[in-house]
Structures are given as C-alpha cells and as structure tokens.
Amino acid sequence: MITVKQLRDEEWLVRRVDRATDGGWLLACDGISDLVRGQTALFLTSLEDAIEVLDPAKTKLEPDTSPTYNASVLFLESMRRRSVANDERIHLGHRGVMNLVPYQLDPALQALQEPFLPSGDLPSCLQSVLGSPFPGQQSSGTAA
Helix, strand or coil: CCEEEEECCEEEEEEEEEECCCCCEEEEEEECCCCCCCCEEEEECCCCCCEEECCHHHCCCCCCCCHHHHHHHHHHHHHHHHCCCCCCCCCCHHHCCCCCCHHHHHHHHHHHCCCCCCCCCCCHHHHHHHCCCCCCECCCCCEC
C-alpha cells in the first residue's frame, strides 16, 4: 500500500517499507512537496520524531473567492504546464501566455540568418508562423 506521509515538514510518498535491524522500519520515499520533489530518500522510523500520515479523506477544501475562479484556473494551468507531454505529437511553446508578435522573433531570425544555414534560407517553420518573408528573403524561401 502506497501512502503519503509528512516527515521533517515535507511530504513524501512511501514506496516501500522494510524491517530495519534496529527494530523499527526503513521507509523508501519519493518527495512530492515543492522542496523535495524528484528526490528519493530513506528514513528510519526509530530516528524520526514525528511521522504524520496524510489522509486524503481529511482534506479541507477551501472555496476560491477570486473573480471568475482565477486563482484555481492559474493553479491548475501551472500544474498542467509543469508536466511533460508523453505523446508523439509536437507541442509548440510559442503558443504560451503571450500574443505572438513578429518583432519578438527578431533575435531568433537574426541568429538563423547567419552563414551556418547552408543556403541562407529562413526555415519554413518560421515562415509559416510569421506568414510573410523577411528582408533578404523571397516568397519562395530562397535568399535574394
């Protein structure tokens, strides 16, 4: 059974419990709170002062009083964006929390127009995003 416990003021997901040689238990845990997320740790129950089991049934829900539930929407969106997509589709980062304006891509365009591009072509992916050729580019995508 996998449980969530609070040890040393952080939340840990207990993955495995083994009998320790000192008569206590050895807890193999993965960190789930912000400070310890992604960390794996071993705890000896005989050395810990307080171990609190976090019961989801005792969770206290608090209403979101922000206009149009903005706080909840922002929290859920930030949690969704933290996770890595694990499918075969291409995910475009330029459709984030900004309106795409061509001048925002100028530094990338200047770097991409340096001689390291074999034919000096502007990549078609940038042309499709921006919708028009740039100085020194013909509409066919070849250098002028």
